[in-house]
Amino acid sequence: MAELVLRNVSKSYGKHKVLKDLCYTFSPGIYGLLGPNGAGKSTMIHLITDNLRPDEGEILYNGESIRNLGKAYREKLGFMPQQQRVYPNFTLERFLWYMAALKGLKKEEAKKQIPELLELVNLSDVKTRRLSGFSGGMKQRALLAQALLGNPEVIILDEPTAGLDPKERIRFRNLISRVAFNRIILVATHVVSDIEFIAKEILLMSEGTVPESGTPWELCEKIEGKVFQIVTDEAHVQEIISAYKVVNISKDENHIYIRVLADVMPEYAECKVRKPGLEDFYEYIFE
Ligand SMILES: Nc1ncnc2c1ncn2[C@@H]1O[C@H](COP(=O)(O)OP(=O)(O)O)[C@@H](O)[C@H]1O
Ligand SMILES: [Mg+2]
Incomplete structure (x- = not known):
């Protein structure tokens, strides 16, 4: 080979x-x-x-x-x-x-x-x-x-x-x-x-x-448990951005979804752990 x-x-x-x-x-x-x-x-x-x-x-x-x-x-x-x-x-x-x-x-x-x-x-x-x-x-x-x-x-x-x-x-x-x-x-x-x-x-x-x-899998595994999605509203966006490393922000009519990197789960009512992707890892290393 x-x-x-x-x-x-x-x-x-x-x-x-x-x-x-x-x-x-x-x-x-x-x-x-x-x-x-x-x-x-x-x-x-x-x-x-x-x-x-x-x-x-x-x-x-x-x-x-x-x-x-x-x-x-x-x-x-x-x-x-x-x-x-x-x-x-x-x-x-x-x-x-x-x-x-x-x-x-x-x-x-x-x-x-x-x-x-x-x-x-x-x-x-x-x-x-x-x-x-x-x-x-x-x-x-x-x-x-x-x-x-x-x-x-x-x-x-x-x-x-x-x-x-x-x-x-x-x-x-x-x-x-x-x-x-x-x-x-x-x-x-x-x-x-x-x-x-x-x-x-x-x-x-x-x-x-x-x-x-x-492998992409090996890299993503290194940040398992460190990627979260917070569901929030306009009023809290700024405070979340200043407190966490943000990977992505998206919105629909009613909510704003912020994907963040953190060592422990952020204390927001609507916050869930997410499966890490390579984009998250890239952000984790470089930003
Ligand atoms: N011919 C060159 N002479 C002097 N510095 C260079 C030359 N080519 C690249 N560099 C410098 O080397 C570094 C790496 O560049 P490069 O290999 O093009 O990176 P990338 O492809 O990742 O953007 C940069 O700081 C760039 O400015
Ligand atoms: Mg280049």
């Missing part, structure tokens, strides 16, 4: 240490790299994709340093960077042919794979259209197709749902879980819902470290 290992990896930009002694082992499955902007997600990804070198430590693929593997490693890699140019004047089909050539795919392979990938990301009908006319969701799906060229064993997606509307996000999420079989997939995002239900493991990233990691 494929294995990607970060071994004591550190990286600085000038004096600013952006990644601090990271250790992690990835095996096939979806990993969510979750953290706020500036946490170091993209930097970690650039190290894994071999676009940047660590100052200390090393990255191993199946036991061998990716530096030594070089091209042999990069050929096994599919990458969707955070900000990617899409060559607006290219048609989708031309774009994929171009990317296939850059990746060194043989013509026969590209000829076979491109229609399959277009089908997979549901863009076969628009393959002759220019990318400049694509919606955000279409563009991201085109970029995912590009990342899948060459049937990579490791797929790295940096903020793949940026700029998508809620419906497109869900669609993209389902697509990721469909291509996950037998591959290591790393999805960096600051949006909990992108990975909550598809990731086998979550790495929470904060200021260049991974303070928490595990």
Whole structure:
């Protein structure tokens, strides 16, 4: 089984240490790299994709340093960077042919794979259209197709749902879980819902470290009994907000529902313990 290992990896930009002694082992499955902007997600990804070198430590693929593997490693890699140019004047089909050539795919392979990938990301009908006319969701799906060229064993997606509307996000999420079989997939995002239900493991990233990691279930279990819903009215909202860490506020015609984190049950008449979700845990760690 494929294995990607970060071994004591550190990286600085000038004096600013952006990644601090990271250790992690990835095996096939979806990993969510979750953290706020500036946490170091993209930097970690650039190290894994071999676009940047660590100052200390090393990255191993199946036991061998990716530096030594070089091209042999990069050929096994599919990458969707955070900000990617899409060559607006290219048609989708031309774009994929171009990317296939850059990746060194043989013509026969590209000829076979491109229609399959277009089908997979549901863009076969628009393959002759220019990318400049694509919606955000279409563009991201085109970029995912590009990342899948060459049937990579490791797929790295940096903020793949940026700029998508809620419906497109869900669609993209389902697509990721469909291509996950037998591959290591790393999805960096600051949006909990992108990975909550598809990731086998979550790495929470904060200021260049991974303070928490595990299955979504393991993480949520750590705050079991600390998530509450208070049902209240307008008059008490402010006092609750100042007293507790609030995860969410919603309302209907008659009531206001406030989801809070607390070590002991808040003393309100209508207060119930709730099952923790990853959003709660994220709030617990970061806010
Ligand atoms: N090329 C660079 N030069 C200097 N600092 C950088 C560079 N790229 C990123 N940084 C800094 O490194 C930190 C981590 O950034 P980044 O890896 O992009 O985080 P994330 O992807 O989680 O938002 C930030 O403080 C950012 O400002
Ligand atoms: Mg980033």
